Amino acid sequence: MHGIPKMLAQVALGAAAVALALSCAGAPQPTAQASAPKTPVMKQRTVTIRTPVPVKETVFYPDGLVDTYVVYKYDSSLKHLLEKTTVDPTRPDPIERIVSEYDANGVLTDELTYGSDGSLKTRRDLTWTPDGLLADEKGEDSKGIGQFESSYSYDKAGNRTQWKAFDGSGVLKAITNYSYDDKGRLVLIQVLNSANIPTDSVKVSYADDGSSETRTYLASDGSVQNIEVSLIKDGKVVRFEVRHPDNSLAEATDYTYGPDGERLTSVLSDSTGAVKEKRSYEYSIRQDQKVETYYE
Amino acid sequence: MKRPTIFSILVIFVLTVGAPALFGDEMTDVYRMIYEQSTNLQDKYNAVQNLISLDDRSVAPILTDALSELIRDQNNYKSATDKTVYGRTIQLVASGLGKYKAIDAAPFLWEVVQQVSDPLAQSEALMALGSMRALDYVERISKMLSDLNLTPTADPDAGEKLAFGCIVALDKLKDVRGFAPVFFASDGWYSERIRQMALQALPNITSDPTDPVTTIIKNETAPRKSLALQMELSSAAPTDRKIATTITALSIGHLQADPNRPVEAKNYGDFRKIALRGLIQLGAKDPGAVDPELKSYTDGFDTEEQLLGLQALGVNGTDVAAKAIVSLLKQLNDDVSNGLLDANRQRMARAGIAAAAATRNPLVRPVLMLIANTNQWSDSVINDANAALKTFK
Numbered sequence: 300m301h302g303i304p305k306m307l308a309q310v311a312l313g314a315a316a317v318a319l320a321l322s323c324a325g326a327p328q329p330t331a332q333a334s335a336p337k338t339p340v341m342k343q344r345t346v347t348i349r350t351p352v353p354v355k356e357t358v359f360y361p362d363g364l365v366d367t368y369v370v371y372k373y374d375s376s377l378k379h380l381l382e383k384t385t386v387d388p389t390r391p392d393p394i395e396r397i398v399s400e401y402d403a404n405g406v407l408t409d410e411l412t413y414g415s416d417g418s419l420k421t422r423r424d425l426t427w428t429p430d431g432l433l434a435d436e437k438g439e440d441s442k443g444i445g446q447f448e449s450s451y452s453y454d455k456a457g458n459r460t461q462w463k464a465f466d467g468s469g470v471l472k473a474i475t476n477y478s479y480d481d482k483g484r485l486v487l488i489q490v491l492n493s494a495n496i497p498t499d500s501v502k503v504s505y506a507d508d509g510s511s512e513t514r515t516y517l518a519s520d521g522s523v524q525n526i527e528v529s530l531i532k533d534g535k536v537v538r539f540e541v542r543h544p545d546n547s548l549a550e551a552t553d554y555t556y557g558p559d560g561e562r563l564t565s566v567l568s569d570s571t572g573a574v575k576e577k578r579s580y581e582y583s584i585r586q587d588q589k590v591e592t593y594y595e
Numbered sequence: 596m597k598r599p600t601i602f603s604i605l606v607i608f609v610l611t612v613g614a615p616a617l618f619g620d621e622m623t624d625v626y627r628m629i630y631e632q633s634t635n636l637q638d639k640y641n642a643v644q645n646l647i648s649l650d651d652r653s654v655a656p657i658l659t660d661a662l663s664e665l666i667r668d669q670n671n672y673k674s675a676t677d678k679t680v681y682g683r684t685i686q687l688v689a690s691g692l693g694k695y696k697a698i699d700a701a702p703f704l705w706e707v708v709q710q711v712s713d714p715l716a717q718s719e720a721l722m723a724l725g726s727m728r729a730l731d732y733v734e735r736i737s738k739m740l741s742d743l744n745l746t747p748t749a750d751p752d753a754g755e756k757l758a759f760g761c762i763v764a765l766d767k768l769k770d771v772r773g774f775a776p777v778f779f780a781s782d783g784w785y786s787e788r789i790r791q792m793a794l795q796a797l798p799n800i801t802s803d804p805t806d807p808v809t810t811i812i813k814n815e816t817a818p819r820k821s822l823a824l825q826m827e828l829s830s831a832a833p834t835d836r837k838i839a840t841t842i843t844a845l846s847i848g849h850l851q852a853d854p855n856r857p858v859e860a861k862n863y864g865d866f867r868k869i870a871l872r873g874l875i876q877l878g879a880k881d882p883g884a885v886d887p888e889l890k891s892y893t894d895g896f897d898t899e900e901q902l903l904g905l906q907a908l909g910v911n912g913t914d915v916a917a918k919a920i921v922s923l924l925k926q927l928n929d930d931v932s933n934g935l936l937d938a939n940r941q942r943m944a945r946a947g948i949a950a951a952a953a954t955r956n957p958l959v960r961p962v963l964m965l966i967a968n969t970n971q972w973s974d975s976v977i978n979d980a981n982a983a984l985k986t987f988k
Contacts, residue, residue: 364769366726367694389725389766389799391792394690412648421644438641446641464625467641472632473625488621492628499624514620527620541653576696 339594346591351561351582352377359577366576367394377585379405390415421446432457438467445469456483473498499524525549535560550575559584622649627657636672636680639665643684647691655697662688662703666710682713689716693723701729708739714753718760725764733770736761740776744783751784758789766796774800774807778826782819803832805840812844817852817862820844821869828873838879845870845887849894864896871903875910882915889919898939902946909950917956923947924962931971944976952983960987 357368365388372382383397392415400409410423419441426435432453438446445467452461462475471493478487488501502515510531516524526542535556541549548570555564559582567576623646630642643661646654665685672681685707692700700723707720721739724732740761748754758780765773777800781793797804804826811823824844827837845867852863871891874884888911891904905923908916924947927940948966951959966972967980 360728366767387726387763389763389796390722391788438645447645462622462625464629466629466638472629475621475625490621490624490628492632498628499621501621501624516620516624 341592342595343590343592346589348587348589349559350377350585350587351557351559352585353561353580354583355581357579357581359579361574361576363577373583377583379407392417428453430457432459454479458483458485535562557582620651620653623651623654623657627654630657630661636677636684640680640684640687643687643691647687647694652695655692655695655700658688658691658695659697659700659703662692662700662707666703666706669711678713682711682716685711685713685716686719689719689723693719693726696727698727698729701727701732704729705732705735714750714756718756721757721760721764722767725767728768730768730770733765733768733772736764736768737772737776740765740773740780744776744779747784755785755789758783758785759792762789762793762796766799769800771801771804771807774804775811778807778811778819778823782822797826798830802830803836804830805832805836809840809843812840812847817848817859817866820848821862821866824866824869824873828869828876834877838874838877838881838884841870841873841877841879842881842884842887845874845884845891849887849890860896864900867891867896868900868903871900871907874907875903878910879907880911880913882911882913884911885913885915885919888916889923892923892943898942901943905943905946905950906953909953912954912956914956914958917951917954917958920947920951920954921959921962924951924959924966928962928966928969928972932969934971936971936973941973941976944972945979948976948979948983952986955986957987960984 352371352373354371354373355368356371358366360366367385367387370384370386371380372384373380379401380399382399384393385395386393394415396413398411398413399407400411402408406427407425409425411419412421412423414420421441422439422443424437424439425433428434430453433451435448435450437448440446447467448465448469450463450465451459454460458479459477461477463471464473464475466472473493474491474495476487476489476491477485478489480486484505485503487503489497490499492498496519498519500517502517504513504515505511512529512531514527516526518524523544525544526546528540528542529536530538530540535554537554537556539552539554541551543549550567550569552565552567554562557563561582562580564580565578566574567578568574626642626645626649630639630646633639633642639661643658646657662685665681665688669681672678689704689707692704704720704723708717708724711717711720721736724736740758743754743758743761748757762777762780765777774797777793777796781790781797783790783793785793804823808823808827812820815823824841827840830837832840848863848867848870852860852867854860867887871888873879874888885908888904888907892901892908893904895901895904905920908920924944927944927947930936930940931944944966948963951963963980963984967977967984969977972980
């Protein structure tokens with residue numbers, strides 16, 4: 300998971316979940332019926348799924364001046380990200396460019412990161428499970444020398460259960476185990492060092508009404524390092540708080556969303572509420588047609 | 596590889612455009628742990644690279660600690676390979692700290708600027724200070740760029756990299772103290788790329804560059820005065836400050852010009868023309884502008900300056916300006932009455948009449964009537980005078 304803003308994933312997931320059924324082209328016309336009880340009839344209709352695809356993210360200083368912006372470039376179907384370019388308007392060249400490469404089946408295989416001088420800095424090779432889950436990633440420098448490797452395991456439900464981190468020579472450096480409750484919710488992340496000794500851990504808890512998720516970061520001795528609280532409304536994180544071990548607020552980020560569930564803005568504030576940074580997001584809408592079966 | 600359509604599209608999209616929030620933060624922990632366990636620089640570099648690529652702002656304190664440690668252990672890295680990796684690691688850490696605006700790291704970044712010999716790392720540290728708007732360092736970065744501007748460094752490429760970092764930082768810091776050094780960088784010994792960058796940064800540094808521009812206008816060469824004045828005129832400074840600066844510029848442009856040195860005389864002429872155009876564009880009606888405007892008419896470097904002087908007097912429109920126009924038109928009329936009509940006097944008379952009309956000041960009416968009734972003038976001048984008179988009815 301490198302070079303990737305976390306929030307955009309939520310946008311993509313949220314948008315797909317929202318999947319609006321708008322048009323009903325091809326739906327049969329109603330016909331006159333007798334008064335006898337109806338037997339449900341299977342029918343089909345075409346629905347349009349709107350998916351917001353992020354095309355630009357702009358980072359502002361509190362006074363409204365632009366700090367940096369990121370431009371996302373896609374193929375014509377808006378399904379495959381081709382390039383992510385980070386620009387600082389005060390500099391003549393982009394700060395960074397990440398180019399994605401796909402195989403003939405449209406599967407992401409590599410990400411190449413170029414620096415501000417235009418030269419290749421790193422390459423990340425990805426392999427996938429048959430179910431489309433990330434199985435392994437390898438980082439190499441511009442000369443092809445390994446920098447790191449990660450491998451991932453999953454349970455039958457597709458939940459990640461383990462992440463093994465290796466150095467560039469393939470030496471195991473850390474193991475991270477993920478545990479879930481019977482509802483399939485992540486409840487514990489346990490990090491172990493290369494000697495298999497538990498180090499840090501993260502406890503995840505949820506409000507009964509689904510209005511918040513709390514992550515408590517614990518050191519190896521069990522002491523609280525910090526706390527993160529996500530406040531959730533309509534399935535979306537509307538505020539993300541970072542708290543000190545004594546539960547006092549360190550900083551908070553507030554989010555707003557558009558009609559298709561896409562994140563529109565985020566505002567980062569310090570503990571006093573003073574704004575530290577603002578972000579805005581722009582999207583293109585991808586419209587996919589899908590035939591849906593229903594009964595009438 | 597099997598690809599379930601909708602699911603795979605979503606997965607690819609998610610993994611391409613955004614990592615699940617679920618797995619972001621323990622990764623920070625893991626890579627921090629790997630960094631701390633790393634015994635050689637290359638491993639530290641790899642861990643830092645992974646930390647930065649997580650796009651997680653909680654890495655900032657880890658990077659701050661890493662930078663502090665790297666500075667402290669600098670002398671341990673003596674081989675050429677180590678020095679290269681060391682510079683790259685510092686560069687990477689600095690860029691991350693700038694990205695997350697980790698202001699607590701500012702003192703360490705300044706230590707990098709002062710103590711680390713790798714110019715790319717120094718430059719990145721400077722830019723990071725700019726990104727986090729570390730205003731406590733404006734003075735020091737400005738001084739650094741001023742020193743760099745003076746003369747090419749022993750290694751010009753290294754000097755350029757540092758200048759690049761200073762300019763980007765001062766552009767981001769948006770403090771008026773950064774204006775002068777960036778201004779001089781735009782005219783410095785650097786490559787065209789750096790000079791252009793400096794020039795483009797100038798309008799961003801401050802919306803009101805009046806104070807540094809006035810200093811430049813008083814003390815620098817005519818071409819630099821011209822550039823500074825153009826910056827002032829195109830800035831968002833309040834109009835009254837722009838006018839005051841431009842009047843000062845025009846006055847100095849007359850005072851400091853040496854007519855015996857042709858190149859300088861031309862440069863000062865160009866400078867005064869910029870000032871005159873500025874006063875016209877600003878609609879300057881300050882009586883203090885009349886003397887230098889009139890001097891541009893009487894002692895201008897060329898006809899263009901003389902005509903601009905007249906136009907500026909017309910825009911000025913004050914009684915002082917009107918009286919100056921009356922006086923010069925009377926002089927022209929006397930000359931023509933004495934048989935001295937020539938193309939230049941005719942051109943000046945027509946411009947003077949236009950300026951008189953532009954004043955909308957009734958003080959100019961008598962001299963317009965005088966010209967209209969002086970038969971020695973060409974028909975076009977007399978027609979202009981009559982047309983100008985009609986504007987007063």
